Amino acid sequence: MNIREQLKLFAFEEEKQASVIASEYSPSAPVTLFHGDRLDLLAQIKKSGDKAELIVTSPPYNIGKEYEATKSLDEYIEDQKKTIAASVEILSDTGSICWQVGHYIEGSGKTKEAFPLDLVLYPVFKSFGLKLKNRIMWYFGHGLHENVRFSGRHETILWFTKDVNNYTFNLDPIRIPQKYPGKRHYRGNRVGEISGNPMGKNPTDVWDMPNVKSNHIEKTDHPCQFPVALVERLVLSLTNEGDLVVDPYLGAGTAAAAAVLHNRRAAGADIFYEYLEIAKERVIKASLGELKTRPLDKPVYEPNGNSKLTQIPEEWKK
Ligand SMILES: C[S@@+](CC[C@H](N)C(=O)[O-])C[C@H]1O[C@@H](n2cnc3c(N)ncnc32)[C@H](O)[C@@H]1O
Incomplete structure (x- = not known):
């Protein structure tokens, strides 16, 4: 039985459903939603001997959200260091850590000073021997309109692996439509053949995805969600079925x-x-196929019919 099938069984039994929120980690459970501090969960996973193939998170940014007590930047870094250290301990040998962060802001109005958290945290990850594979730029079109500096419209994801060479990376499940699917080789020994990949192209390290504001289909009562599509791309490329995502x-x-x-x-x-x-x-909704999400595969480009290069080649239609 796969994970969705296992979890589907929980949907129809109240007691089982309640057990999804737990204060103990069980490697045999399809999902553990741990009520408590992240260090306690990470310690329990370590004790169980289980390993995570992907640790992906958007930590508190220390910007005074209702779920965080504002700390000095140094205290914040110390706190993150503990989470990162405990995460590395449960990471599989081929595993990845993805830290999605924005800016820590000091001051207000014109006295605002921004500290990019990826730059601040990078040395911490390096101190644990992790290897940076990409610094992914997440661009979104909406946010606060500023008038004493440029309005912020991006955050980043630092993707680190434990091993520089031996790590899980599946490109095919996350390919995106190509701009010029009809492009052909014009020199070399493959002249005339289609040059692209029929499964699409690499999505690159700049991801254009709307953030979850009030009118987003995925919005819940949580003040600061990241979009499902953003994590899906990481889950599909950096793990395989049955792996543990933390x-x-x-x-x-x-x-x-x-x-x-x-x-x-x-x-x-x-x-x-x-x-x-x-x-x-x-x-539970995800297991039943009822979770509303903004699709990952929203075409980034629609062939417009004016240029042969933008048309899907006959070879691929077959
Ligand atoms: C930026 S939000 C994460 C949002 C999440 N990515 C999503 O899409 O819903 C950070 C979360 O960390 C939680 N948090 C803060 N301190 C924590 C701690 N010590 N242990 C576990 N969770 C904590 C907050 O309650 C908050 O929900």
Whole structure:
């Protein structure tokens, strides 16, 4: 039975459904939504001997959201260091860590000073021997309109692997449509043959995806979700079916829902029970195929019919 089938059984039994939110980690459970501190969950996973293929999270940014007590930047870094250290301990040899962050802001109005958290945290990851594979730029079109500096419209994802050479990376499941599918080789020994890949192209390290604002189809009562599509792309490329995906700061359970959608096991922690309740509802819906998400494969380019290069080649239609 795959993960979705296992979890589907929970949907119809109240007691089983309630057990998805737990204060103990069980490697045999398809999903563990841990009520408590992330360090306790990570310690329990370590004790169980289980390993995560992907640890993906959007940690508190220390910007005064309702779920975080504002700390000095140094205290914040120390706190993140503990999470990163405990994450490395449960990472599989071929595994990846993806940290999605924005900016820590000091001051207000014109006195605002921005500290890019990826730059601040990069040395911490390096101190644990991790290897940076990509610094992914996540671009979104909406946000606060500023008038004393440029309005912020991006955040980043640092993707690290444990091993520089031997790591899981599946490109085919995350390819995107090509701009010029009809392009052919014009020199060399393959002249005339289609030059692209019929499964699409590499999505690159710049991801254009709307953030989850109030009118987004995925919006819950959580103040700061990341989009399911963003995590799906990481889950599909950096793990295989049955692998464990861990989010130390789970929130509304986006990472767990994306894992379940693609038959990966999931575990995540949050200190607020009400967020875990939202997460529980979302993972159950994901198992039933009822979770509303903005599709990952939304075409980035529609062939317009004017140029031969933009048409799907006859070879591929076959
Ligand atoms: C930026 S949000 C994560 C949102 C999540 N990515 C989603 O899509 O819903 C950070 C979360 O970390 C939780 N959190 C804060 N401190 C924590 C801790 N020490 N252990 C576990 N979770 C914590 C907060 O309650 C909040 O829900």
